[in-house]
Amino acid sequence: MIAQWSGDGSLAELEATPKAKLNVLHCYRSMNYISRHMEEKFGIPWCEYNFFGPSKIAESLRKIASFFDDKIKEGAERVIAKYQPLMDAVIAKYRPRLEGKTVMLFVGGLRPRHVIGAYEDLGMEVVGTGYEFGHNDDYQRTAQHYVKDGTLIYDDVTGYEFERFVEKIQPDLVGSGIKEKYVFQKMGVPFRQMHSWDYSGPYHGYDGFAIFARDMDMAINSPIWKKTKAPWKDAPRPSLMAAE
Amino acid sequence: MSLATTESVAEIKARNKQLIDEVLKVYPEKTAKRRAKHLNVHEAGKSDCGVKSNLKSIPGVMTIRGCAYAGSKGVVWGPIKDMIHISHGPVGCGQYSWAARRNYYIGTTGIDTFVTMQFTSDFQEKDIVFGGDKKLAKIIDEIQELFPLNHGITIQSECPIGLIGDDIEAVSKVKSKEYDGKTIVPVRCEGFRGVSQSLGHHIANDAVRDWIFDKISPDAKPAFEATP
Numbered sequence: 001m002i003a004q005w006s007g008d009g010s011l012a013e014l015e016a017t018p019k020a021k022l023n024v025l026h027c028y029r030s031m032n033y034i035s036r037h038m039e040e041k042f043g044i045p046w047c048e049y050n051f052f053g054p055s056k057i058a059e060s061l062r063k064i065a066s067f068f069d070d071k072i073k074e075g076a077e078r079v080i081a082k083y084q085p086l087m088d089a090v091i092a093k094y095r096p097r098l099e100g101k102t103v104m105l106f107v108g109g110l111r112p113r114h115v116i117g118a119y120e121d122l123g124m125e126v127v128g129t130g131y132e133f134g135h136n137d138d139y140q141r142t143a144q145h146y147v148k149d150g151t152l153i154y155d156d157v158t159g160y161e162f163e164r165f166v167e168k169i170q171p172d173l174v175g176s177g178i179k180e181k182y183v184f185q186k187m188g189v190p191f192r193q194m195h196s197w198d199y200s201g202p203y204h205g206y207d208g209f210a211i212f213a214r215d216m217d218m219a220i221n222s223p224i225w226k227k228t229k230a231p232w233k234d235a236p237r238p239s240l241m242a243a244e
Numbered sequence: 245m246s247l248a249t250t251e252s253v254a255e256i257k258a259r260n261k262q263l264i265d266e267v268l269k270v271y272p273e274k275t276a277k278r279r280a281k282h283l284n285v286h287e288a289g290k291s292d293c294g295v296k297s298n299l300k301s302i303p304g305v306m307t308i309r310g311c312a313y314a315g316s317k318g319v320v321w322g323p324i325k326d327m328i329h330i331s332h333g334p335v336g337c338g339q340y341s342w343a344a345r346r347n348y349y350i351g352t353t354g355i356d357t358f359v360t361m362q363f364t365s366d367f368q369e370k371d372i373v374f375g376g377d378k379k380l381a382k383i384i385d386e387i388q389e390l391f392p393l394n395h396g397i398t399i400q401s402e403c404p405i406g407l408i409g410d411d412i413e414a415v416s417k418v419k420s421k422e423y424d425g426k427t428i429v430p431v432r433c434e435g436f437r438g439v440s441q442s443l444g445h446h447i448a449n450d451a452v453r454d455w456i457f458d459k460i461s462p463d464a465k466p467a468f469e470a471t472p
Binding site for chain 2: 041132
């Protein structure tokens with residue numbers, strides 16, 4: 001691993017990147033341009049991968065390993081096997097509490113599709129998703145590999161549209177950004193920020209999946225959502241009437 | 245309160261289609277026609293989601309998008325920790341994006357890394373009228389004096405830079421020479437470019453290509469030997 005673009009990145013890493021033998025892209029939307037250039041100019045192959053949720057992580061590890069020799073491929077299998085018990089424990093704990101819960105997402109350029117695998121590993125269903133700034137190739141990847149029949153798709157959704165969609169569909173969770181958080185929490189819908197992880201996270205990788213599962217459960221199953229009905233909307237109780 | 249579990253896929257599709265129609269009713273006719281192209285119910289087996297994308301947002305509706313400056317300084321260049329990124333233009337862009345993204349890094353802030361710091365050229369009216377190139381040159385001098393361990397400087401353009409026609413490329417070249425070939429990258433990520441953060445990513449990537457990759461001298465001693 002000679003360079004990371006661009007988290008904790010340095011100028012030296014940027015300069016070293018043309019020496020790479022393989023470029024692996026998590027955020028396709030922001031990094032595809034330089035990867036294509038490096039492929040053309042330096043002959044460096046690139047591939048996309050996904051580290052959200054154990055299914056996608058295993059798939060990605062095998063995909064990346066396929067570019068290398070048997071020793072690396074065996075290493076990938078070892079890593080997958082090593083973390084399987086942790087993943088099974090997380091799923092055993094949280095899936096029963098989250099099975100069948102529905103999610104509506106609206107994030108930037110990758111997560112509207114990329115996190116779907118993580119939700120599905122927990123038995124949850126993404127019923128609506130959309131990108132702020134995705135391009136047609138993002139929507140192609142979404143359609144071909146991620147969303148189910150009947151999923152609502154909204155590109156560059158407007159404030160009004162998103163509120164109405166959530167109001168009608170009443171998902172168990174909305175995943176979007178800080179500017180959407182309080183709108184939906186005030187509507188009584190559980191919410192998790194999918195940009196900043198609501199200052200929790202990380203959600204990538206094996207350890208991240210455990211944190212992801214805990215956070216989704218914490219949001220959806222919090223007892224607070226049952227208390228959102230105003231007490232005076234309940235029928236008046238006789239004991240509260242004035243004594244005669 | 246999940247409604248999905250009790251309905252079939254066909255019912256869900258019908259409901260979603262109806263929902264889209266309902267939502268479009270509040271818009272003026274032309275706006276409804278435009279937004280209709282961005283909303284769809286996915287059909288399994290189709291090769292894309294059936295929505296248009298990467299187009300202008302409609303003025304007057306609340307979009308969640310950011311601008312090209314956000315895509316460039318916020319996403320691509322900002323996390324590069326040992327370079328100093330000047331938000332070149334009026335103070336607002338730099339100020340409101342200051343430390344707003346969780347760009348974690350290892351380093352001693354203010355000495356060899358600068359991610360959580362804010363560098364702005366604080367454009368005033370006179371810079372708009374007379375141009376900001378001289379100010380930029382002075383800022384680069386100040387940075388060199390105050391933060392000598394920086395490995396490079398990038399100039400993240402804000403909207404006015406493109407509008408008034410400043411020549412940040414010329415300043416970069418002159419200053420780079422003055423400081424013995426220091427990496428100084430001008431980035432034309434003015435916010436009005438493109439429709440969202442996306443073009444900012446593209447412009448930032450191109451800046452890396454043009455000012456970092458292309459400037460790597462071929463006979464420089466490599467930092468390490470590449471594997472086969």
